[in-house]
Amino acid sequence: MKNSIFLGLDGLLNWSITRHKYILPSFSILQIILAVAMVYGLALFIYDIDEISAIYLSSGTIVMGIISVGCVLCAQIVSETKQNGIFDYQRSLPVSRFSIILSDLIIWGSAALPGIIISIIAVISRFGIVIHISITSIFIIIISLATMILIGFTVAYYLKPNVVGMVTQLIMIISLLFSPITFPSDRLPNWTFAIYNIFPFVPISNLIRASLFNFGVFNFANLFNVIGWFVICLFLSVYSLSKKQ
């Protein structure tokens, strides 16, 4: 264990839970409120919701929840750790750099799960859509959540705190308004395909629709895109923690 990449993981988890024992439940409650508000609130924009719109809105709610956890909340929390010295403090501890990332992934991922579960319940209750819980759909949710959190870490590790806030807001607005996450892609001009197929947000929404809602084709190109972003951001995050000044 002394040279394991998991060195110090249980201690770090324990420490994070102890430090965040008040923030974590608040974080989960916020996710739950966001999920319910999106399912019921966004539905108000559309007068007569057909089945396809309902599926897009439902899957979009789950994806937006995942994006808001990873790219907005986690990015801002990690950015704050850089300002208040926790980042440097963690770097001086006898733990593997991977363990630092993994413990944060586990903590914030777990805190986001209640929001995702409530989104699913809200979707069923509001639209009566059948949800397909399977190993594939659970895997897609986990890899999507982990990827978004790692993007949040990467943004926070590499950008200055005042820029982090701007970038996270930009991701959220573009994802919500200009990406075919909560609506079909044929509503956008063709040239936008080239942009949003590079980023993982739309591929995640396609994967969630295909696996959890059994709507559309499960496209492996989408999965490779998400896994690619996961690997790149994991590497960048570990590199940032290992990098010496």
Added chain:
Amino acid sequence: MNLEINSINKTYKNNVRANCDITISFKSGEIVALIGHNGAGKTTLLNQIIGNVRPDGGDIIFEGKSLIKNSKFARQNISMMTQLHAPLTGVTVSGAVKSILRIRGIKGNEADNYTDKILLDLDIDKYKNISGDKLSGGLRRLTSFAMATAMPQKIILLDEPTNDVDPTRRKLIWRYLKNLASNGHIVIIVTHNLLEVEQYADRYVMLDKGKVIKDGATGAEDNSTSTLIIYTDNKDILDNFNFPKILEKKYNEKDGEISMILDRDEIINCINLTLEMIKDKKISSYRLIPSSLETVYGDMINEK
């Protein structure tokens, strides 16, 4: 068991020279104080030892291994208290210490015992169930100290551990460090408190602009001179002190203070004259102190 710093250099990206050809050896059983102005390179040196800052050249060797090439080995053998407080928001004092012990592989009753012991040693056991965000700056500092030293590694690096700490507990910190040193640890402490360095450290290394300008044992300063400080609003009385072996005279108008560096032979004359002037109400009070590290420090930095 020595920690050898060999010719290390560091220039940051903004062209700030943090250290310049530093070579020092730290022995186990010794408390070494790193002193010098802000920006002298003290904290950079600590960060280089633990592996958070990479020197541009040179090496740091411990137990035959390069700490620069083996950061993991460095972190496993070093306990460090950083300049900023350890993260304590939402964590009780004992919870914070136990968490760090758990990270170091100590759990259960053993962690409880280590925690209770250090909190008692630092006289902060009555705060053990208080959340870190409700503590004063001094108590936070003490908690950070406890986190770093509850399970001390072979090398202990401390960045200004006594800042904001009350005088009684400062002594407890130093006593604790003395014990660690006598148990064979290498203790390196960055501090601006020269009085404490004189009292408790075994050795001091003075840094200025990234260079070592003095490396010596404490208490070995030149004691052939003393400093006489006179408190008065009357600058003119300085003219009365015209004895031949007064080495330096200064008047600080802002503080209403005359300071004179006296040769040992001139002390009696100067004190007698001072007492006469106190009787005549020309001087309100005086202070005579031996040449201290502070004097050496001032001289060294001024010479530079």
